[in-house]
Amino acid sequence: MFYIYCPYCKEHREEEEFHAKGQAHIARPADPDACTDEEWGEYLYFRKNPRGLHHEMWVHATGCRKFFNVTRDTQTYEIKEVYKMGERPSIVAQDQNPTAAKQA
Template sequence: MFYIFCPYCGEHREEEEFHPKGQAHLARPENPDDCTDEEWGNFLYFRSNPRGLHHEMWVHAIGCRKFFNVTRDTLTYEIKETYRMGESPQVTQPSDAHTSNFRQSSEATS
């Protein structure tokens, strides 16, 4: 179990109180009525699934019930920061701590 800091409550709480809601900072199309079906489908269903640093939207479901953003390393599950909706992330570059030991390719992928 790990603890997540809620930027609204100001406390570290157990992970069971929170639910991830997907990728953060997605720009909704300015005029959805002018989007093609393909463009609208891409906005609704296709998300980044990076290895490493990722910005996610979460909700404090059993606490204040507010949405907020999390910057998390998907390789280590380490939460780098939490911040309120409408704010920008402070952590935007991945650390090199795990990349030096990560195999970029192997015989199986060559």
């Protein structure tokens, strides 16, 4: 078991009080009605699942019930930082795919 810091309650609580809700910082399409089925499907279903640093959205389900973001190492489960919705992370997860880095 590990503890997670809630930036709203301002205390560390047991992990059972929280639920991961997926990748953070997903931008909703500006005009959903103008999206193709493929674009809308990309937005709804396709997420990054990197090995290493990853920005995730979590909810304090049995506490304040507010959503917040976490930068977590998916290999070690270590939480690097916790920050409120609307804030930017101070630790930026880089693309872990070396092929993509070579193409950029």
